[in-house]
Amino acid sequence: MGNTVTGKVTLPTVTLESGIQLKNVTLAYEKAGTKLGDPILICHALTGNQHAVGTEKEPGWWRGLIHHGGHIDLNKHQVITFNVLGGCNGSTGPTSPVSGEESGTPYRTDLPFISVRDMVNTQRLALELLGIKHLRAVVGGSLGGMQVLEWAILYPDFIDRIVVMAATSELSDYGMAYNAIARKAIVEDKNWNMGYYSETQFPSSGLAIARMIGMITYRSDRLFNQRFHREEKDPWGGFHKEVAYQVESYLLYQGEKFTKRFDPNSYLYLLKAMDHHDIAKGRGSLKDVLSRFKKKVELVAFEGDLLYPSDEVKRLGQLWREVGADVSFNEVETVFGHDGFLTEYEKWGNIVKAAVD
C-alpha cells in the first residue's frame, strides 16, 4: 500500500515564456498508486507542493481525496505531482543554485519571471523524461487549476480530460489587488534586502502579513463569523485597556506558522505568476483559445469564493461548451469559500471520481 515515491528530474535547458533560457532546471515530484494505464497529473496550489498523497505517517495535502479506495483511487490510478517551477520544495526556484549544483549560489531574486505556462511546459518536458507520453487527466485547484487550464490549451493531445477547481480563465484585477498588497508587505519588510535575506535576518513579518492576506481570501466571511462569533481573547486587558479577539490571534498564529515553511522570494514569484494568468493572453479571443481543447472538461466552483466566483467559472464553462467541449459545471455549497477544494471531499469527491475514472 505504501507505494508513494519521490524523485527529481533535471532538464538541461528550458526556454521560458519571456524568451529567457534557464539551465539545469530541476522538478521535484511524487508518484503514488497503481500503474494500470496513463497516469493522472495533479497540480498544486500556491502554498502546496509535490506531496499531494504523502504517506500514512506524513499525509499529503490531498490525501483525503487521493488514496487506496479514495475518490481518486490509488488501486486504479497512478498519480504524479510536481512541485512547480519557481517553488521552494525541491524544484528550481529562488532558493535553488544558479549553476544547478547543490553548493552553488542561489538565484534569489535573480531568477527571471516564471509564468503558469512555464510551469506547465516544464512539467511536460519532465513527464517525457520520466517516460510518460500521455496523461489520463490533469487535476488541480486555484493556482493548480490555472495550470490545468494551461495544460488543456498548450497540450490538448497529451491529455484526455481535465478537472479545474476554484479557478477562472484569468485572474481578476480584484485578485491582483490582494497579491499586490501581499508583495508590498514582503518587499517592505526591513529584512527583505532585495531578496538577499539570511536565516537570521529573515523577512518573517512581511511573509506573515502576506499569508494573513491570503487567509482572508481563502475562507468565506461566513466561516470566519461562524467560527469566532466575536469571541474575546483578553477582555479589557492589555496595555491600552482594550479587548483582544480570537480572530486576530488566529490570523497572527497562521501568519507566523507559515514563515517556517515557505520562502518569501518564492512567494513573490508565484503571486506574480498568478497575476499573469490569462489563458487568452497573446492567443486571440477566449473562444478561439478554448476551441483548442474539446474533450472532457469538469469545472468545480465553490460557493463564496471571493477571488474565483462561481459565476465566472460558469461563464467559462458555457463558452467552452459553445465551442464543442464536453463540459460539466458544478458549484459546491460550502461555507469554506475558495478553500473548499482542500476539504469536505464527501461533497464533491464523486464529481472528481466520475470525471477521472
Added chain:
Amino acid sequence: MGNTVTGKVTLPTVTLESGIQLKNVTLAYEKAGTKLGDPILICHALTGNQHAVGTEKEPGWWRGLIHHGGHIDLNKHQVITFNVLGGCNGSTGPTSPVSGEESGTPYRTDLPFISVRDMVNTQRLALELLGIKHLRAVVGGSLGGMQVLEWAILYPDFIDRIVVMAATSELSDYGMAYNAIARKAIVEDKNWNMGYYSETQFPSSGLAIARMIGMITYRSDRLFNQRFHREEKDPWGGFHKEVAYQVESYLLYQGEKFTKRFDPNSYLYLLKAMDHHDIAKGRGSLKDVLSRFKKKVELVAFEGDLLYPSDEVKRLGQLWREVGADVSFNEVETVFGHDGFLTEYEKWGNIVKAAVD
C-alpha cells in the same frame, strides 16, 4: 452662502468606557448651514474628519450630499460634524499633548483605548458646551454609522431620528480580520518604534499597506474589474521580465498618498474602536438594546459591501421594527460596494432627504 465655520471645544474631564479618565479633551468641529431648528449631527468614517461640508474652494468629503439646495439642504438645516476622539484632525488623539497644552508631549501610544461609545459620549458633552440640547438627526456611514447606532442607544431622548449607512450592529469577525492585518502592517514597520516615530523615521510603508487593505474592502470586486480589466502598465519589462498591471500601480499610489494625511497611531486606535463595535455588548440582548430607541430609523445598505453586507443591515432593521421603531431599509444598487455612501448621491440622496427633512 459661505457660512461654514470651524472651531474647537475642550472638555475638562471625560470618563472613558474603560473607566479611565482623560483631562482636557478637545473635539474639533465644523458647522455649516442655516440655524432654523435643531441641528443635524454628521458622524465621519475611519479616514474622514470634521470637514464634511468644507468650502467651495476646499469641498468637504460629503459636500455632494450636504450643500445649499442639496439632499441635506443647508438652506433648511444646520449641520455639525466633529472629528472623532482618537482622530488626528484636531480632536484629542495620539498626536495630541497629554497636558492639553499645545507644546506638550503627545500621547502617542500612551493614549488609552477609545471606543465608539467614547466617541459618542464626548460628542454629547461637546454639543452641550456649544449650547445644543437636541438634535434633529444623526447621520453617518461606516464608522460614522456605528456612531449613529450608539447615539440612538445611548441618547435616545436627545435625538429625533437616525440615518445609518453601510454599518451593522457589530463588526463581524471577517471585518476584524482585515483590521488585524492592517494593524500588523503598521506595528511591524521598521519605523513604528512602539508608536514613537518621527517625521523623518515615519512608518509610511506600514500605513500604506494598511490603507491598501482598506481600499480592497471599500470597493467591490466588480468595480476593480470594470475599472482596470487587467490593463498592463509595463508589459514584459522590469527587472524580472514580467508584466506589471495598473491595478497594482493604483493601489500603491493610494497607499502612498494616504501616508501624507493620516497618523499611523490614530489609525491603530480607530481600527481597534471598530473591532470593539457591538451595540449589544454588556447591555443584554440585541432586541432589548434596540428597544431603547423607537423613533425613525433609516438604514441604507450598499450592494456588494464586503464588510457590512446588506443582509445583515436588513436583519438589524427587521429586529428593530419588531420592537416598535419606525424603520425603513433600502439597499442601493451599485458597483461601488461599501464606498457607495461617499458617491452616487443621485441614487440615494433622496432617501436621506426624506428621512431628515
